[in-house]
Amino acid sequence: MEKTINLTLKVWRQNGPKEKGRFETYQVSNISTDSSFLEMMDILNEQLVNDNQEPIAFDHDCREGICGMCSLYINGRPHGPDGEITTCQLHMRKFKDGETITIEPWRAAAFPIIKDLIVDRTAFDKIIGAGGYVSVNTGGVPDANAIPIARPAAEEAMDAASCIGCGACVAACKNSSAMLFVSAKVSQLALLPQGKVEAKRRAKAMVSKMDELGFGGCTNTGACEVECPKSISIAHISRLNREYLKSRLSE
Amino acid sequence: MSNFLTSSIGKKFLMSISGLFLMMFIIVHLSINLLLIFDDSGDLFNQGAHFMATNPAIKIMEPVLALGFLVHIIWSLVVSFQNMKARPIGYKQLNNSKSSSWASRNMLVLGCLIFVFLVMHIIQFFWKIKVTGDPLLAHVVVGGEEMENTYLLVSSLFKASLIYSLIYVVGAVLLGLHLAHGFWSSFQTIGFANKIWLKRLQFVGVIFAIVIAIGFSVIPLYFQIKF
Numbered sequence: 001m002e003k004t005i006n007l008t009l010k011v012w013r014q015n016g017p018k019e020k021g022r023f024e025t026y027q028v029s030n031i032s033t034d035s036s037f038l039e040m041m042d043i044l045n046e047q048l049v050n051d052n053q054e055p056i057a058f059d060h061d062c063r064e065g066i067c068g069m070c071s072l073y074i075n076g077r078p079h080g081p082d083g084e085i086t087t088c089q090l091h092m093r094k095f096k097d098g099e100t101i102t103i104e105p106w107r108a109a110a111f112p113i114i115k116d117l118i119v120d121r122t123a124f125d126k127i128i129g130a131g132g133y134v135s136v137n138t139g140g141v142p143d144a145n146a147i148p149i150a151r152p153a154a155e156e157a158m159d160a161a162s163c164i165g166c167g168a169c170v171a172a173c174k175n176s177s178a179m180l181f182v183s184a185k186v187s188q189l190a191l192l193p194q195g196k197v198e199a200k201r202r203a204k205a206m207v208s209k210m211d212e213l214g215f216g217g218c219t220n221t222g223a224c225e226v227e228c229p230k231s232i233s234i235a236h237i238s239r240l241n242r243e244y245l246k247s248r249l250s251e
Numbered sequence: 252m253s254n255f256l257t258s259s260i261g262k263k264f265l266m267s268i269s270g271l272f273l274m275m276f277i278i279v280h281l282s283i284n285l286l287l288i289f290d291d292s293g294d295l296f297n298q299g300a301h302f303m304a305t306n307p308a309i310k311i312m313e314p315v316l317a318l319g320f321l322v323h324i325i326w327s328l329v330v331s332f333q334n335m336k337a338r339p340i341g342y343k344q345l346n347n348s349k350s351s352s353w354a355s356r357n358m359l360v361l362g363c364l365i366f367v368f369l370v371m372h373i374i375q376f377f378w379k380i381k382v383t384g385d386p387l388l389a390h391v392v393v394g395g396e397e398m399e400n401t402y403l404l405v406s407s408l409f410k411a412s413l414i415y416s417l418i419y420v421v422g423a424v425l426l427g428l429h430l431a432h433g434f435w436s437s438f439q440t441i442g443f444a445n446k447i448w449l450k451r452l453q454f455v456g457v458i459f460a461i462v463i464a465i466g467f468s469v470i471p472l473y474f475q476i477k478f
């Protein structure tokens with residue numbers, strides 16, 4: 001049988017990047033525990049529109065955990081109380097009837113707020129632009145066995161490549177550090193022969209772009225790994241440190 | 252190389268190297284100090300202290316140790332300050348105890364408290380031994396060699412003062428907490444970790460932290476309880 005709950009929501013509202021923000025309190029009722037968190041937000045927005053109020057701006061796209069667009073810092077954790085999921089995969093059954101839910105945007109100097117709960121994550125694109133690619137024209141698809149790659153390396157590169165660039169690692173980190181994201185993007189290439197050629201240049205360029213954009217440094221708290229929807233391991237951060245030190249100390 | 256030391260990883264590299272060095276120092280320091288409780292005549296510890304005071308290698312290491320502390324402390328402040336700047340507006344509601352350990356989030360606080368302890372500790376022992384001298388240090392002869400009675404200086408403090416003994420226990424626990432995170436973190440920072448070694452280093456780190464905390468705590472407690 002369907003169960004419904006009533007909730008109080010404390011939501012960060014901010015009209016624009018330079019505007020002063022504030023928390024607004026809203027009530028929603030008869031929310032099905034089978035609905036997703038973003039569906040609950042849709043219901044709230046419909047309610048606001050019907051009351052002639054401005055709906056809450058929040059990011060979303062695929063709504064199936066693959067694009068990395070949805071964000072939201074829910075009750076003190078990125079993507080809410082459940083583990084290894086994005087916000088669009090969060091179910092309302094994780095909340096109790098009568099609960100108060102606090103919803104905040106990602107907080108980081110490098111992720112400025114655009115409006116309400118939407119932050120500007122182009123800093124990630126800039127880091128990728130600094131070196132997160134292989135700069136040769138690879139032509140057509142090569143035969144699968146043309147370049148031998150050890151299975152463990154292929155597996156780990158694939159694990160790193162599962163990063164969807166959501167930014168939860170930055171949001172979770174007490175230093176707003178982007179090291180988990182950058183380490184995933186460096187690892188997915190550093191482990192493969194195609195990526196090794198430019199490994200030194202890449203690690204150096206991506207880390208210096210990361211620093212320049214105002215992300216904090218890593219103090220190995222490990223919060224990123226726990227909050228990452230794709231469980232990217234902090235072992236990749238150690239690899240990034242290794243790649244970066246190799247690159248700088250061989251200059 | 253010019254901007255290596257100002258890059259985020261470069262700064263953390265210095266913290267890690269200085270931290271690893273301080274950990275090696277702390278192992279030697281604990282080993283010598285434990286001689287305090289294995290010979291109540293004090294001869295063993297006095298010989299150990301005399302060796303440390305006169306050995307040329309140790310003499311060279313003394314300024315290096317001071318430098319190690321200095322680098323570790325200064326960079327810890329720089330790194331911490333810059334990391335705070337990376338989040339100008341904080342969260343209203345924070346629930347981070349599920350995703351990280353308390354020690355890892357409070358390394359600066361722990362470090363600063365250790366620093367306060369360190370200053371007190373230096374005034375009580377190092378300063379008296381090296382600079383001002385103390386009547387308790389009056390020379391004794393051990394095994395035909397004349398040396399300062401460091402044992403008397405240390406044991407007198409712990410026998411006489413319950414308060415100071417307890418402060419030393421607290422200092423040892425603070426250092427243990429700092430190292431429970433710091434040990435594996437320093438290896439992670441220099442790039443010496445992968446999925447398997449992470450687990451191993453974290454395990455060894457906890458054991459190491461417990462040994463350090465208990466090892467240093469035992470000394471003042473021994474004097475309090477036995478005498």
Ligand code: HEM
Pocket residue numbers: 218219220263264266267268270271273274277323324327328331355358359361362363365366429430432433434436437438440
């Ligand atoms: C005997 C004394 C000390 C030892 C053995 C020690 C050891 C360490 C080690 C091994 C690390 C990890 C380095 C890394 O993650 O790369 C560390 C980190 C740190 N230490 Fe110390 N430390 C000592 C004293 C201090 C003092 C006096 C302060 C400060 C005022 C301090 C502040 C810090 C801070 C802020 C960190 C950074 C935490 C992080 O990045 O995870 N430490 N320490």
Ligand code: SF4
Pocket residue numbers: 162163164165166167168169170180181184224227228229230231232
């Ligand atoms: S590492 Fe994880 S948390 Fe960080 S951006 Fe990638 S998927 Fe998101």
Ligand code: FES
Pocket residue numbers: 059060061062063064065066067068069070086087088089
């Ligand atoms: S909306 Fe695409 S991952 Fe959530």
